[in-house]
Amino acid sequence: MTGRERTIRAIRFQDPDRIPLNLWVHKAAALRYGPALEELLARHPQDIVRIHGPMDRVFYADVYKPGMYTDQWGSAWQVLQEGMIGEVKVPALPDPAGVRDYVLPVDLLAPEWKAGGRVVGEKIADARRSGQFIAAGQIEVFQRMQFIRGTENLFYDLGEQNENLLLLRDKVVEYFHRYLDFWLPLDVDALTFYDDWGSQLSLLISPIMWRELFKPVYREFVDRIKQAGKFVFFHSDGHILELYEDFIGLGVDAVNSQVWCIGLEKAAPYAGRMTFWGEIDRQNILAFGGPGDVRDAARRMRDAFHRRGGLIGQSVAGVDVPLENIRAILEGWNE
Numbered sequence: 001m002t003g004r005e006r007t008i009r010a011i012r013f014q015d016p017d018r019i020p021l022n023l024w025v026h027k028a029a030a031l032r033y034g035p036a037l038e039e040l041l042a043r044h045p046q047d048i049v050r051i052h053g054p055m056d057r058v059f060y061a062d063v064y065k066p067g068m069y070t071d072q073w074g075s076a077w078q079v080l081q082e083g084m085i086g087e088v089k090v091p092a093l094p095d096p097a098g099v100r101d102y103v104l105p106v107d108l109l110a111p112e113w114k115a116g117g118r119v120v121g122e123k124i125a126d127a128r129r130s131g132q133f134i135a136a137g138q139i140e141v142f143q144r145m146q147f148i149r150g151t152e153n154l155f156y157d158l159g160e161q162n163e164n165l166l167l168l169r170d171k172v173v174e175y176f177h178r179y180l181d182f183w184l185p186l187d188v189d190a191l192t193f194y195d196d197w198g199s200q201l202s203l204l205i206s207p208i209m210w211r212e213l214f215k216p217v218y219r220e221f222v223d224r225i226k227q228a229g230k231f232v233f234f235h236s237d238g239h240i241l242e243l244y245e246d247f248i249g250l251g252v253d254a255v256n257s258q259v260w261c262i263g264l265e266k267a268a269p270y271a272g273r274m275t276f277w278g279e280i281d282r283q284n285i286l287a288f289g290g291p292g293d294v295r296d297a298a299r300r301m302r303d304a305f306h307r308r309g310g311l312i313g314q315s316v317a318g319v320d321v322p323l324e325n326i327r328a329i330l331e332g333w334n335e
Helices: 003-011 027-033 035-043 105-130 141-149 151-160 163-183 207-213 215-227 241-250 264-270 291-305 323-332
Strands: 021-025 048-051 067-070 076-079 087-090 133-139 190-194 231-235 254-256 275-277 311-317
Touching: 003 133, 003 311, 021 027, 021 035, 021 048, 021 323, 027 035, 027 323, 035 323, 048 105, 105 133, 105 163, 133 163, 141 151, 141 163, 151 163, 163 215, 190 215, 207 215, 207 241, 215 231, 215 241, 241 264, 264 291, 291 311, 291 323, 311 323
Parallel strands: 021 311, 048 133, 133 190, 190 231, 231 254, 254 275, 275 311
Antiparallel strands: 067 076, 076 087
């Protein structure tokens, strides 16, 4: 069974031969461990590969270099540690009055994709030769709005719900529809959303506001992706339990969330209704536990979520995760 076949069976609850593997390795961790990590990954081939393209943040080397850089949207970022993504220090639109005249980089799509499309094509071809499932793209409506306005500014906008907020949202939505025009014809298996909606304890905004302002936008995108015959994967950090039912209703196939932040016992009732795309607790277990703790966490997640499938062995190898714990991640899911 190939990685692609295994992952599709997991998503469809059709008894894959084992739990698919999908380790996210931070650039800083790769720099820290070097060949030792490369050798470990070579012994544990990944079933899922994430492919980013031009205009996606992590496609560019500058996002990992210490110092300041300005993105294509006009926001200035600061990176403090090599291999880590920084944060916006000077947003493109600190004054909400500028939203109406703000021009998103829609016209950059064509030249950017012309220049970087070959790289994307080569990655897709490599994944197909390896039999991997391809989760592509980086659709981030809420996060991109934060990067453009600044997080604090955007939350003021949300509190006021002024016309500038809706105008900015609609401009970002327009951009990502154009973005899908490029991705959907490509030979990829899933399109991926990256919008963090949770704090440690709750949603960042009320579920009523989320359903009013953002759910209709996601429905537009999900419907297009489904019509193209592709799966929908959604990454969202924090305590997002209140959105699970909405994700299921939208047709999201796999959700990557911090189930240990939410609580396994609270997330478990959704097992069999959506695929849990990881993850083992990176706040505590991966960074501060030992290999035995990691393996026990994987076992507990199998017990909570695996229902003839419905579980992908995903987790994050950050710079603070010991190499022996990374090995335990790769081995523990299928023990």
